[in-house]
Amino acid sequence: MKTTIVPLGPQHPVLPEPLSFDLVLDNERVIDAVPSIGFIHRGLELLAPKRDFEEYVMIAERVCGICSFMHGMGYSSAVESVLALPVPRRARQLRVILAELSRVHSHLLWLGLAADAFGFENLFMQTWRLREEVLDMFEETTGGRVIFNIVKVGGMRKDIEDATLSRISSRLTAMKPQLKEITDIFLNDYTVKHRLSGLAVLPEAEARELGVVGPMLRASGVVSDQRLGNPMYEGLRWEAAVEKDGDCHARCRVRVKEIFQSIDIIAQAAGAMAADGIAAKIASAPNGEAFYRAEQPRGEAIYYVRGNGTRMLERFRLRTPTFANVPAVVKLLKGTELADVPTIILTIDPCISCMER
Amino acid sequence: MSLKKSPWLLHYDGSSCNGCDIEVLACLTPLYDAERFGVINTGNPRHADLLLLTGSINHQNEEVVRNLYAQMPEPKVVLAVGICATSGGVFADCYNVKGGADKVLPVDVYVPGCAARPEAIIDGIVRALGVLEQKRAAAEAKK
Amino acid sequence: MTMDIALIEAAALPERVKGLRAAGSRLAVISAVALPVAAAGEAPAVELTYSFDKDGALSHLRLTAAPGQKVPSVSGDYFSAFLYENEIREQFGVEFEGLVLDFKGTLYKTAVRVPFAVAAPVKKPVPGANS
Numbered sequence: 001m002k003t004t005i006v007p008l009g010p011q012h013p014v015l016p017e018p019l020s021f022d023l024v025l026d027n028e029r030v031i032d033a034v035p036s037i038g039f040i041h042r043g044l045e046l047l048a049p050k051r052d053f054e055e056y057v058m059i060a061e062r063v064c065g066i067c068s069f070m071h072g073m074g075y076s077s078a079v080e081s082v083l084a085l086p087v088p089r090r091a092r093q094l095r096v097i098l099a100e101l102s103r104v105h106s107h108l109l110w111l112g113l114a115a116d117a118f119g120f121e122n123l124f125m126q127t128w129r130l131r132e133e134v135l136d137m138f139e140e141t142t143g144g145r146v147i148f149n150i151v152k153v154g155g156m157r158k159d160i161e162d163a164t165l166s167r168i169s170s171r172l173t174a175m176k177p178q179l180k181e182i183t184d185i186f187l188n189d190y191t192v193k194h195r196l197s198g199l200a201v202l203p204e205a206e207a208r209e210l211g212v213v214g215p216m217l218r219a220s221g222v223v224s225d226q227r228l229g230n231p232m233y234e235g236l237r238w239e240a241a242v243e244k245d246g247d248c249h250a251r252c253r254v255r256v257k258e259i260f261q262s263i264d265i266i267a268q269a270a271g272a273m274a275a276d277g278i279a280a281k282i283a284s285a286p287n288g289e290a291f292y293r294a295e296q297p298r299g300e301a302i303y304y305v306r307g308n309g310t311r312m313l314e315r316f317r318l319r320t321p322t323f324a325n326v327p328a329v330v331k332l333l334k335g336t337e338l339a340d341v342p343t344i345i346l347t348i349d350p351c352i353s354c355m356e357r
Numbered sequence: 358m359s360l361k362k363s364p365w366l367l368h369y370d371g372s373s374c375n376g377c378d379i380e381v382l383a384c385l386t387p388l389y390d391a392e393r394f395g396v397i398n399t400g401n402p403r404h405a406d407l408l409l410l411t412g413s414i415n416h417q418n419e420e421v422v423r424n425l426y427a428q429m430p431e432p433k434v435v436l437a438v439g440i441c442a443t444s445g446g447v448f449a450d451c452y453n454v455k456g457g458a459d460k461v462l463p464v465d466v467y468v469p470g471c472a473a474r475p476e477a478i479i480d481g482i483v484r485a486l487g488v489l490e491q492k493r494a495a496a497e498a499k500k
Numbered sequence: 501m502t503m504d505i506a507l508i509e510a511a512a513l514p515e516r517v518k519g520l521r522a523a524g525s526r527l528a529v530i531s532a533v534a535l536p537v538a539a540a541g542e543a544p545a546v547e548l549t550y551s552f553d554k555d556g557a558l559s560h561l562r563l564t565a566a567p568g569q570k571v572p573s574v575s576g577d578y579f580s581a582f583l584y585e586n587e588i589r590e591q592f593g594v595e596f597e598g599l600v601l602d603f604k605g606t607l608y609k610t611a612v613r614v615p616f617a618v619a620a621p622v623k624k625p626v627p628g629a630n631s
Contacts, residue, residue, distance in 0.1 A: 018370055018418065034601075038608035039418050040372040042451040043615055050450065059447055065376025065472055109379065112386075128386035135383075146376040146472045211527045211580040229556060291503065291551065291558060293528075302529045302551070319529040327580035330601075353375045356608070416610065452612045 003031060008341065019345070019352050025338060033333035035326060041356040048316035053079055053286060053307065054153050056316070063318065064354040065146045066109065069102045070296045071354075072151040075316070078292035078303040079153045083284060089274040091155035092232045096269045097165065098142070098150070100262035104172070105134040106297035107255045107262075110349045111186060114252065117346045118195040126182055133175060137168045155279030165270040172263045183256045196249035200332040200344045203246055210328045213321050214299020215254040216348055220246035226295035236268050248347045255349075258297075285311050296321055298349045320354035360406060360432070360493050361486045363395040367405035369425055372454065373412025376472030377439035381409060384482075389475040391482055402428035407485050410458040411473075413441040413448060419461055426462050432492035434485045438468040438478055446471060504559040505549070510571045516561055517550070517574045525552040525559070527574070530584035532592045534616055535564070543567035546592045550574070565594050573598040583607075591616040 009020035018039035024032040047059050060075035061068045073095050080087055112127035135145045141160045142148035150157050186192055202212070207220035217224050218241055225240040227233045241257035243250035286307030294301050299321030306315045325348040332344055370378050384391045385398050399405050402425045414422065426435070437458040440446035444457045458464050465488045468481035508516060528551045534544040548571065550561040565571050573596040575582040582601040588594050590607055593614035 018421070036606075038610070039415075039421070040370065040412065041415065041417070041453050041608045041610060042372050042413075042448045043453045043610070044448060044451055046452060046615060047448075047450060062374045062376070062447055062471075065374045065379060068374070068376065125387055128383065129388060132383070132386075132388040144472075145474065146379060147374075208524070208526050209578070211578060224556070226556075289503070293558070300528075304529075304531050304549075306533060315533045317531045317533075319531070323583060324529075324580065327583055331579070351375065353370075353373065417608075452615045453608075453610050 002026070006338070019350060021333070021341075021345070023333070023338065023341065028338045030333050030336050030338060030341065033330055035330060037326075037352070037356055039356070040353045044357050045316050045318065048305075048313045050312065052311045053313050054282070054311075056313070057152055058149065060316075060318075061147055061149065061151075063320070063357055064351050066106050066351055067102060067296045067298070067301075067354065068147050069098050069151060070294055070301070071318075072148075073099060074292055074294040074296075074301055074303045074318075075305070076151055076153045077294065078290050078305045079286055079307075079313075080280075081290040081292055082286040082288050082305055082307055083153075083282065085154055085280050085282065087155050087280055088277045090159075090276050091278045091280075093269050093273055094156050094160060094278065095151065096232055096236070097160075097168075097266050098138075098148070100265045100269075101134060101137060101168075103262045103297045104259050105131055105138070106349075107259045108134065110255060110297075110346075111183070111252070114343070114346050115186075115192075117342045118192070120191065123182070123185060130175065130178060130182060133171070137171065140164065141168070152279065154282050155277070157279075159278045162270075162273050165273065169267045169270040172266060176260065176263065179259060183259065186252055186256055192252075193249060195340075195343060196252055197245075197247060199248040199340055200336065200347060201245070201247045202328060202332060206331075207246065207328070210331065211324050212299070212328045212348075213324045214295070214297075214349075215241075215251050215258070216299060216325050216328060219243045219250040219254045224300075226293045226300045230295075233265075235272070236265055238265055248343060251347050255297075285309055286313065298322060298351055298354070299324065301354075318357060320351065320357070322348065322351045322355040325350070326355065361395075361490045363397070364406040364482075364486055364489060365397050365399045365404050366391075366407045366409055366482070367399055367402050367425065367429070368409045368411070369418075369422060371410055371412030371418050371422065371442060371458065372415050372448070373439065373441055374472075377411035377441070377470075380472050380475050381411060381438060381478060384475045384478050389479060391479055394479075394483065394486070396482060402426075403430065405429050405433070406489060407434050407436060407482065408462075409436045409438055409482075410442045410462070410464075411438045413445045414455045414458060414460050415453045416455060417453075419455065422458070422461055432489055432496055434465045434489045434492065435462050436466045436468060436481050436485050437464045438481065439473040440469065440471045443467050443469070504557075505562050506560070508561055508563050510563050510565060510569065513550075513561065513563060513574065514572050514577075517577050520552050520554075520559075521577050523554065525554045527551075527578040527580055528553040528558060530581060530588065532588045532594065532616070534592060543593070546588075546594050548588070548594070567593075568595075570595045570597045572596070573600070575600040590614070 115123035
C-alpha cells in the first residue's frame with residue numbers, strides 16, 4: 001500500500017491556534033494521525049515556585065483566554081482547599097454566575113468555529129454576533145472582555161451589585177429566542193446534520209477507556225459533570241446534558257443544551273444572592289497538597305497544588321480538558337476521510353494554549 | 358491601484374493564551390467588522406499583506422514565524438498584538454519564552470493590551486495600512 | 501482535605517493499574533513533582549501520582565522514581581497515558597518502559613532539557629504580604 005504523509009498545521013485556516021498532525025493517508029483515507037504539540041508551550045507551571053501564591057492567580061487566568069475565569073477559579077479553589085479556607089456564599093454564587101456565563105460564551109464561540117469548519121460562514125458570523133452580547137455582560141461586571149482578574153484566593157476581588165446581576169439574567173433570558181433561532185440551525189439543518197451525524201463515533205466503553213472528559217464524554221452517554229456534587233452548585237436545579245449517539249452531532253447537541261442550561265443556572269443564582277461578603281481573610285500560607293476538579297466548558301480540569309508553608313507554591317500542575325481529549329482525536333481520525341479531519345479536530349473544542357500551558 | 362483598500366491579513370498565534378486570538382477573530386465578526394476596511398482573513402501567507410502576531414516567540418515557533426513572513430509578498434507589514442507579542446508579558450520569565458515578536462521579525466505596529474481590545478486591534482490595523490502604503494510608495498520610487 | 505493515596509513501588513504499578521481498569525476506573529491524570537535534593541546540581545527523584553476516577557471520586561497511586569530508574573508505562577492499559585508519560589519524560593526526565601506511542605523526547609521540543617527536574621528552592625516566607 002502506498003501511503004502519503006500530509007502535515008496539517010501548525011498554521012492552518014481552520015485552526016485559530018497552532019496544532020499539528022502528521023496524517024498518514026491512503027488516497028483520501030486517514031490511516032494514522034500523529035499529533036505534534038509544543039508550539040504554545042510556555043512552561044507557566046514553573047512560574048508557581050517563583051511567584052507569590054496570591055499573585056499567581058493572574059498567571060493561572062492567563063493559561064487560556066477562553067476559560068480564563070475558570071482557570072483563576074480552579075486555581076484559587078485548589079489553594080483554598082489546602083488552606084481549608086471557607087469562602088463566603090456570595091463569592092461562590094458570583095463564581096457560579098461568571099463560570100456559567102463563561103460557558104455560554106465559550107459554547108457560542110465553539111458553535112461559530114464549528115460552523116466555520118464545515119463551511120457555513122454565515123452561521124459563524126451570526127453566532128459570534130450573539131456572543132458579543134455575553135462579552136458585553138463581562139465588560140459591564142468585570143471590566144474585561146476575555147481576561148477579568150476578578151477572582152482571588154479566598155473569594156472575589158470585587159462585588160457585583162444584585163441589580164446588575166438580575167439585569168444580566170433578564171437580558172440572557174431575553175436572548176433565548178435569538179439563540180434558539182441559531183441553535184435550531186445546528187440541531188435541524190440538513191447541511192449541518194449531513195456534515196456531523198455519524199461522524200467520528202465514540203462508543204461509551206471507548207470514551208471511558210480513553211479518559212475523555214466534558215461534552216465528549218457526555219455525548220457518549222456517560223453522566224459525568226464535575227458540577228454535580230460541587231458544593232458551589234448546591235441548591236441549584238439542573239441536570240447533566242447527556243446524549244447517546246457519541247458522534248459529532250451529539251457533541252454539538254450537548255453544547256447547545258448546556259447554553260440554555262447555563263442561562264437557567266444564572267437566573268437561579270442571581271435570584272437568591274447571599275450577603276455575607278465576597279472574600280475570606282487569608283491567615284496562612286498553603287502547607288500541604290490538594291486536587292481540585294472543575295467542569296470547564298471543554299470538560300473536567302484538574303488543578304493540583306502543593307505548598308510548603310511559604311508564600312511560594314512548590315508545585316502547581318494543571319491537567320486541562322483538551323489534554324485529556326487529544327488521545328481520543330488520535331483514535332477517531334483513523335479511518336476517516338481527509339475532508340472531515342478539520343471537523344473532527346474541532347469536535348473536542350480544542351484549546352491548545354490550555355493543553356500546553 | 359491602492360493596496361490599502363484591500364489588505365489581506367494572516368494571523369499566527371505564537372504562544373498566546375488565546376485571549377488576543379479570539380479578540381482578533383472578534384474584530385472580523387459583525388460587531389467590529391474589520392472587513393469594512395477591506396481586510397480579509399486569509400490562511401495562506403502567499404495572499405497576505407499583513408502578518409498579525411499574537412503571543413510571544415518561543416523556540417519552537419521561531420522557524421514557523423520566519424517561514425510565514427518569508428512566504429508573504431512585498432510589501433508586507435507586521436503587527437504585534439497584545440503585550441505577549443510586544444515583550445513576553447507575564448510569561449517573559451518562562452523558560453520556553455524568548456520574548457516579543459521583534460526578536461525574530463521587524464515589527465511595524467505594536468498593539469497594547471492584555472488582552473488587546475478589538476478597538477485597539479482595529480486601530481493597529483488601520484495604522485498598519487498607512488505603513489503598507491508608505492512601503493509601497495518607497496518601492497515604487499526605487500523603480 | 502483527605503486524599504485517598506496508596507504508596508506503592510514502581511514494580512507493583514502494572515498490576516494495580518490492571519485491577520483499577522478491570523474495576524472500571526478512568527485514568528484522570530498523572531502528575532509529577534520533583535523532590536528536594538541534598539545538594540545543588542543533583543538529579544532529583546520524581547514523585548509520580550496516578551489519579552483515577554470512579555463514579556466521580558478520585559483515588560491515587562503514588563510512587564517515587566529514583567534518578568535513572570525506569571518506570572513501567574501504563575499506556576498499554578490506558579491509551580491516554582501516552583501523552584502524560586511523554587510529557588513527564590520531557591519535563592522531568594523519567595523514562596517509561598513500553599510506551600505505545602513514543603515521541604522519543606520530541607513532544608514539546610523545549611529549549612531547556614528536563615526543565616522541571618529541579619526541586620523547588622526553599623524560600624523564606626515574605627512577611628506582611630497583601631491579602
